Amino acid sequence: xxxxxxxxxxxxxxxxxxxxxxxxxxxxxxxxxxxxxxxxxxxxxxxxxxxxxxxxxxxxxxxxxxxxxxxxxxxxxxxxxxxxxxxxxxxxxxxxxxxxxxxxxxxxxxxxxxxxxxxxxxxxxxxxxxxxxxxxxxxxxxxxxxxxxxxxxxxxxxxxxxxxxxxxxxxxxxxxxxxxxxxxxxxxxxxxxxxxxxxxxxxxxxxxxxxxxxxxxxxxxxxxxxxxxxxxxxxxxxxxxxxxxxxxxxxxxxxxxxxxxxxxxxxxxxxxxxxxxxxxxxxxxxxxxxxxxxxxxxxxxxxxxxxxxxxxxxxxxxxxxxxxxxxxxxxxxxxxxxxxxxxxxxxxxxxxxxxxxxxxxxxxxxxxxxxxxxxxxxxxxxxxxxxxxxxxxxxxxxxxxxxxxxxxxxxxxxxxxxxxxxxxxxxxxxxxxxxxxxxxxxxxxxxxxxxxxxxxxxxxxxxxxxxxxxxxxxxxxxxxxxxxxxxxxxxxxxxxxxxxxxxxxxxxxxxxxxxxxxxxxxxxxxxxxxxxxxxxxxxxxxxxxxxxxxxxxxxx
DNA sequence: AGACTATGGACCC
DNA sequence: TGGGTCCCCTAGTC
Numbered sequence: 001x002x003x004x005x006x007x008x009x010x011x012x013x014x015x016x017x018x019x020x021x022x023x024x025x026x027x028x029x030x031x032x033x034x035x036x037x038x039x040x041x042x043x044x045x046x047x048x049x050x051x052x053x054x055x056x057x058x059x060x061x062x063x064x065x066x067x068x069x070x071x072x073x074x075x076x077x078x079x080x081x082x083x084x085x086x087x088x089x090x091x092x093x094x095x096x097x098x099x100x101x102x103x104x105x106x107x108x109x110x111x112x113x114x115x116x117x118x119x120x121x122x123x124x125x126x127x128x129x130x131x132x133x134x135x136x137x138x139x140x141x142x143x144x145x146x147x148x149x150x151x152x153x154x155x156x157x158x159x160x161x162x163x164x165x166x167x168x169x170x171x172x173x174x175x176x177x178x179x180x181x182x183x184x185x186x187x188x189x190x191x192x193x194x195x196x197x198x199x200x201x202x203x204x205x206x207x208x209x210x211x212x213x214x215x216x217x218x219x220x221x222x223x224x225x226x227x228x229x230x231x232x233x234x235x236x237x238x239x240x241x242x243x244x245x246x247x248x249x250x251x252x253x254x255x256x257x258x259x260x261x262x263x264x265x266x267x268x269x270x271x272x273x274x275x276x277x278x279x280x281x282x283x284x285x286x287x288x289x290x291x292x293x294x295x296x297x298x299x300x301x302x303x304x305x306x307x308x309x310x311x312x313x314x315x316x317x318x319x320x321x322x323x324x325x326x327x328x329x330x331x332x333x334x335x336x337x338x339x340x341x342x343x344x345x346x347x348x349x350x351x352x353x354x355x356x357x358x359x360x361x362x363x364x365x366x367x368x369x370x371x372x373x374x375x376x377x378x379x380x381x382x383x384x385x386x387x388x389x390x391x392x393x394x395x396x397x398x399x400x401x402x403x404x405x406x407x408x409x410x411x412x413x414x415x416x417x418x419x420x421x422x423x424x425x426x427x428x429x430x431x432x433x434x435x436x437x438x439x440x441x442x443x444x445x446x447x448x449x450x451x452x453x454x455x456x457x458x459x460x461x462x463x464x465x466x467x468x469x470x471x472x473x474x475x476x477x478x479x480x481x482x483x484x485x486x487x488x489x490x491x492x493x494x495x496x497x498x499x500x501x502x503x504x505x506x507x508x509x510x511x512x513x514x515x516x517x518x519x520x521x522x523x524x525x526x527x528x529x530x531x532x533x534x535x536x537x538x539x540x541x542x543x544x545x546x547x548x549x550x551x552x553x554x555x556x
Numbered sequence: 557a558g559a560c561t562a563t564g565g566a567c568c569c
Numbered sequence: 570t571g572g573g574t575c576c577c578c579t580a581g582t583c
Contacts, residue, residue, distance in 0.1 A: 092578040405564040406579045430578060463580070482580060
């Protein structure tokens, strides 16, 4: 406490506040307190960006006339005075001069965005329209009978069962479950490394570092040999790798002459396999599609321009029922549907327009009659039936999955087990205040209603989780968050397991706090540490300290 | 603890 | 159509 005598030694200080900041400070109690303390002491802090002092030294010496300090806060986003953007505790306050960070519309901020309260944002389902395209016939004959009508009760894997942290040396970019072995998860990272993890045995993990030289964008299992995988990379190659040995061969190299500058360097993002035709389909960052025959390892024909020339194609998906129907998406703001039998430039069956880059586009996993897209305009879109009117989506769901150059792009994915083909999982960008901690949940969304079914969090996961994959057979979610991998199971189920709900977290690799090791081999098994959720904390972050002190959820 | 940075897309002209 | 500049709720390292 400042002594009273000190107060009298200084002239009275008046603090002039902006009316704007006064209005916007309803949630800024902490900030206000600080200001009041400063007032008592008559001292200003470095936090105040500008201060207008009436610097009349005569008056100061006499100690008569009050000094007026104008506390004009400067926003770090728009550089304007009167408000501040940034975290206030665990809640982020938007710059009010910018469009809403969530829905991208001006006039309000994320805190007051209507889509923050309810994620439901549907448009009237598109009317069915009689067309005479071949898809119509496919639909009526093959697909319509298999469409389910009953909606199941969703089982949400909402508790971390085990994890490997610092497993990859760079952020995780893709995940894939093994098609037959239930406990095997494959992961790719930004450096091009491939991880093979047996999360049933937690410690059994392997990282192969010599397959690609940069971002591993996509993986697919060989449909006839599940020991082998195809992987597509930004190094411009498709590799064919034996999971047991890590030995790989190159199926295609789009940069045979090496680096000739950014204008010619080809990168492969989207990849899928048409098992009927026996071809691997990939697309590059210049808008071209390539097909490689699995049996002969030869390219089929020439590259076909499927998106705007010079733009990146990021996603390729073959229809699960009709593999010749192809769905692609990319940076030209379109998702497009093609028929592989008649494919050439500008022969797309439908062009699904988006407002921004389309990160992903997936057919629904069972019937293939719905399409789910993730676009950088912060909206998920669903086309209810690819056989209806495709002029507009049947539903748009506002959801925070902003583009950020430092994050793997978000991709909403279907739950492959949901017979109603409604449930989707997608990581969330904006954080939410959970007991004083800012955490980024993973959202489960019912795409048929737009409702948020569940948001799952774990205090150990403090980073954004853009990569999520639901298990094809079990109620398991795999998450890639920064360099770490997490396996989630439903709470009830976890308790049935013999080990109780003891969560295992393996810290793999270098630079773990007590070791101080640098440049260690991140796949070095001896570097592992196991933590159980009951006894120890993974690491005592601010977040966890806060969480351990509070028990109730105070959000919303 | 704070500075630094890798790095992709939008938007401007 | 292309180069320059800005974005600024990242994560990890030095």
